[in-house]
Amino acid sequence: MKNRLKSVLIVIVFILCYFLPLKHITLTSPVFEALALVKWYAREHVLLCLVPAFFIAGAISVFISQASVIKYFGAKANKFLAYSVASISGTILAVCSCTVLPLFSGIYKRGAGIGPATAFLYSGPAINVLAIIMTARILGWKLGVARGLGAIIFSVVIGFLMHLIFIKEEQNKKSSGDLFAEEVKEQRPLLQNGLYFASMVAFLVFVNWAKPQNGETGLWSLIFNMKWYLSGFLLLSLSVMLFKWFNKNELADWVSASLGFANQILPLLFIGVIIAGALLGRPGQEGLIPSWIISKSVGGNSLLSNFFASVVGAFMYFATLTEVPILQGLIGSGMGKGPALALLLAGPALSLPNMLVIRGVFGTKKTIVYVSLVVVMATVSGIIFGIIAN
Numbered sequence: 001m002k003n004r005l006k007s008v009l010i011v012i013v014f015i016l017c018y019f020l021p022l023k024h025i026t027l028t029s030p031v032f033e034a035l036a037l038v039k040w041y042a043r044e045h046v047l048l049c050l051v052p053a054f055f056i057a058g059a060i061s062v063f064i065s066q067a068s069v070i071k072y073f074g075a076k077a078n079k080f081l082a083y084s085v086a087s088i089s090g091t092i093l094a095v096c097s098c099t100v101l102p103l104f105s106g107i108y109k110r111g112a113g114i115g116p117a118t119a120f121l122y123s124g125p126a127i128n129v130l131a132i133i134m135t136a137r138i139l140g141w142k143l144g145v146a147r148g149l150g151a152i153i154f155s156v157v158i159g160f161l162m163h164l165i166f167i168k169e170e171q172n173k174k175s176s177g178d179l180f181a182e183e184v185k186e187q188r189p190l191l192q193n194g195l196y197f198a199s200m201v202a203f204l205v206f207v208n209w210a211k212p213q214n215g216e217t218g219l220w221s222l223i224f225n226m227k228w229y230l231s232g233f234l235l236l237s238l239s240v241m242l243f244k245w246f247n248k249n250e251l252a253d254w255v256s257a258s259l260g261f262a263n264q265i266l267p268l269l270f271i272g273v274i275i276a277g278a279l280l281g282r283p284g285q286e287g288l289i290p291s292w293i294i295s296k297s298v299g300g301n302s303l304l305s306n307f308f309a310s311v312v313g314a315f316m317y318f319a320t321l322t323e324v325p326i327l328q329g330l331i332g333s334g335m336g337k338g339p340a341l342a343l344l345l346a347g348p349a350l351s352l353p354n355m356l357v358i359r360g361v362f363g364t365k366k367t368i369v370y371v372s373l374v375v376v377m378a379t380v381s382g383i384i385f386g387i388i389a390n
Contacts, residue, residue, distance in 0.1 A: 006263045013270065017042040030278040030288045037277030037317070038270060050102070050266070052204040057102035058258030059200065061110060062250070063193060073112035073120075086119035087155040088127065100124030101269075101357045102261045108361060114166050118370060119159030121358070126151040126349040131324065135344065138324055143337065146385050147344045154345060154381075158373050165369055192245055199238045207231040265357050272353025276317045298330065298339040301386030303379070309339035310378040313347030314371060317354075323347050338386020346378035 020039040025032065073082050100121060108117040127148070136144020163170055209227045212220050223230070242251065281287030297308045318326070327340055350371060359367040 003259065003263055007259050010263065010266050014042055014046060014266075017270070018046075029281075029286055033281040033285055033287050034274045034277035036285075037282050038273050040282070041270075041273045041317075046266075048207050049204075050262075050269075052200065052207070053100075053102040054258045054262045054265075055254070056197070056200050056204065057106035057261045058254050058256075059197065060103070060106035061257045061261075062253045063196070064110065073107060073116040079115075082113065082116040083119055083156050083159060086116040086159065087123050087152055101265055101354065101361075105261060105265070105357075105361045113163065113170055114366070115159040115163030115170070117159075118162045119155040121370075122158055122349045122374070123151065123155035124349075126155065126345070131348070135324055139327060139331065139340070142389055143341060143344070143385075146341050146381075146389075150341065150345050150381050151349075154349075154374070154377055158370070158377065161373055162366070162370060166366065188245055192241070196238070196241050196245070199234050199241065203231055203234040203238065206234065264360060268356040268360060269353040272351065272356045273317060276315065276352045279315075294330070296334075298335045298343075301336045301338040301383060301390065303383065305336060305339045306342045306379045306382035306386070307375070309335075309342040309382065310346040310375045313343035313345075313378070314350040314375055315352045315355075316347060317351040318347050336386055337389045338382040338384075340382075341385045342378040342382030345381055346374050350374055 017038050020035055022032070022036055022039060025035065073086070103124065104117060104121040107120065108114075112120075132144055132148045132151075135147050206223070206227050209220075209224050211224055212218075246254075277287065279287050279289055294308075294312055298305050298312075323344060327335070327343065330343075331337075331340055355367060355371060358370065362370065
């Protein structure tokens with residue numbers, strides 16, 4: 001009953017945020033920016049990004065056995081395979097720092113090792129092929145290549161460092177992993193499960209396919225023009241699979257698990273978005289921290305400017321692809337190339353809402369270590385790139 005009431009309350013809050021009458025609200029700038037950002041977030045990211053992600057996470061928790069997750073991502077899994085798969089996941093998912101959270105929570109709670117789980121958490125939003133291509137075309141090929149290579153290396157290194165730092169916990173997982181080796185037998189053929197998950201992931205990818213920039217044509221443009229047809233076909237295919245392959249109890253468990261993830265994650269995300277909007281505002285708008293302070297603080301290639309860019313990027317919320325035009329404006333205002341890369345490596349993978357949810361899954365200590373690793377590595381990478389690029 002508690003969970004149902006919480007779900008109803010979340011839906012009511014979402015509807016209120018979605019239909020916020022901002023034109024009739026006269027408030028001070030930080031408060032208005034907080035409300036405007038949460039309205040934009042509700043309209044642009046909840047229905048088409050987070051809701052599909054919640055259902056995928058619910059499916060992972062219900063239909064993928066703990067033994068399967070441990071086999072490929074657990075403490076005893078082949079490290080090369082685990083980190084390779086986790087580090088390139090972003091090329092397929094192309095999600096933002098918040099949309100990846102239900103997926104990360106799902107695999108971690110099913111027994112994935114902290115190293116591969118963290119690599120997946122970072123790479124999901126960071127290794128976005130379209131964003132990297134846009135970075136290269138708009139901000140220069142050097143920055144585009146550095147972002148692509150840096151994101152892949154980051155995901156592996158950060159995951160491996162998290163594994164080493166918390167190796168005692170990993171060893172405990174490893175010692176107990178055999179207890180789950182034969183825990184659950186698959187209820188349906190692997191091909192059916194594969195098609196079921198592939199249809200959901202493909203729907204998440206295509207329904208959020210971004211509009212090409214500057215009137216560009218080609219494959220990206222073709223897919224964008226067909227995105228609703230592709231998404232509709234995938235949704236229809238998924239419906240047929242659910243009707244033919246799943247019984248009522250399985251579907252009820254799936255919905256219940258998906259609602260559980262939504263109840264856990266959505267409140268923290270909305271709180272984080274409100275705080276981020278009040279502090280930093282929206283792109284082109286002012287929050288409590290004036291934009292001129294940020295622009296002035298990220299010039300040159302000093303340790304301070306790179307660190308500041310990493311910290312601002314880590315706390316600010318970037319929707320997928322929005323970091324490129326934001327950086328274009330900052331570079332035009334005097335931002336150095338090193339701090340630009342630092343922000344690109346820290347920004348898309350982290351945000352204040354993202355951190356609050358990670359804390360709920362990982363705990364405070366692991367979250368602080370993870371965020372610190374991202375900020376430190378982004379800072380160092382920015383300094384090195386700034387030296388090479390200048």
